[in-house]
Amino acid sequence: MAQRGGRFDPDRISRELDWNLLRTFVVLADSHSITDAAARLRLKQPSVSAALKKLEDTVGRKLIDRSPGRYDLTEAGTLLYHEAVEIHGSVLRLSTLLRDLTDDVQGHVSIAVASHVVCPLFDQALERFHAAHPRASVAVEVRPSADAVEEVAAKRASFALCLVKAHDPKLEYRRLYREFFGLFCGPPHPLFGRPDLKITDLAGHGSVSFETDRLHDVLKPVTLLRAQAQMGPDITGISSHLEEVRRMIIAGLGIGPLPVHVAARDVAEGVLWQVPPYTDLPAIDVHVVWNPRTIRNRAEEMLLAELHQAIESTPIEQRTYR
Missing domain, CATH: 1.10.10.10 (Winged helix-like DNA-binding domain superfamily/Winged helix DNA-binding domain)
Structure with a gap:
């Protein structure tokens, strides 16, 4: 012993x-x-x-x-x-750190991302990073927010872009952007295309949603929104991926939540229809999460620095997608 x-x-x-x-x-x-x-x-x-x-x-x-x-x-x-x-x-x-000991930045960056992250600010930072360091490689893995944070804590991911339920004192957090969730239905749904809807019209209708749409989880505001609309208690379809929630909404499985700025194109093309409420929508913050105890390669350091610079130089009003 x-x-x-x-x-x-x-x-x-x-x-x-x-x-x-x-x-x-x-x-x-x-x-x-x-x-x-x-x-x-x-x-x-x-x-x-x-x-x-x-x-x-x-x-x-x-x-x-x-x-x-x-x-x-x-x-x-x-x-x-x-x-x-x-x-x-x-x-x-x-092995990644040792491989990075060259004149050119050619390290690998592993990013854990929640599925509904649609952020022009991040896209532009990624574009600038690649233009400056074309030999560096990037892997983006879509994960539920809790799993993304876990990957960062375990040093398996360079950083994460995700929702945050509670702050781990061992990690660092910075708000990347704010988005607003609305409720939508697809063409097969009886409420689709109706311009005169009131929130009371949603009462009793079934819904689809994200796995984190629960009172004790990161999408609690969305859970309260569905409760406000007095929708049916049963969730017909559920997924951790935005694309699959969108698929089920369009297929008519139920009314479901999506970030308004992400759904805007589908609404314009007649694929989705937004239902009440239209104002006072729940705001959800998406964060950059990183582990200060992780020894990062140069590519990771530079992309994270690029992202921090983009956040610092862009007022939160321009990082709020309504």
Whole structure:
């Protein structure tokens, strides 16, 4: 055990802790059983069990409760998991950082983005960045906002553009833009094309929405908007992607929320119809989220700096899309 005189021996842990054991533990923590973890790691079950025992012996704590009918992280296991995930992110970044040691900026930028992020300011920053550093590469992965923040915290994403429910003190946040959500229906819906609608006309109609459209989540204002309209309690369709929510609205599955500036073209083309209310719409802020403890390559630093500069030089009124 990693203890000395009844106390933990941090020097011994730092000497004996094997990164491969931590990597195995991350998979164990994300799995449902030893058997499940072994399948993910492509190892035999006894090897994974032995690795877990060795890690528990090294840190001097039980990490996973494997009593009959249970497979849960202990308090120590939960603590170690959060640290191991961050270490894992740092190790994965080593090859990117080393590859970036050239005269030209040719690093890779990984951006986690919520699906409804439509922001000319960001598009222009990305355009300027590519023009200045054409050898740098960018990957944009669409994720629910909570997952996007998680990717940043784990150092797997360079930064995120997303909604924020609660601020993690370990991360940094900056408002990128503000958007307003309205309610829309598609051509098959009985309210489509009616110019004389009142909010009372929405009562009882079914709806489609985003997974985060809940009282305890980031789209709470949209949830309250639907409640104000006294729409039916059942959500007929749900997705974390704007494109799929839009698809279901157009298909007539129900009335659904979309950012007004994003839906404007569809409304102009007769694909969507906005329904009441038309004023006092819920405002939703989209943030840039980054991890100050992440060691970034030059491409990441420059794109993030480009985005910060764009925010600083553009008044919030011009970053508010109505």
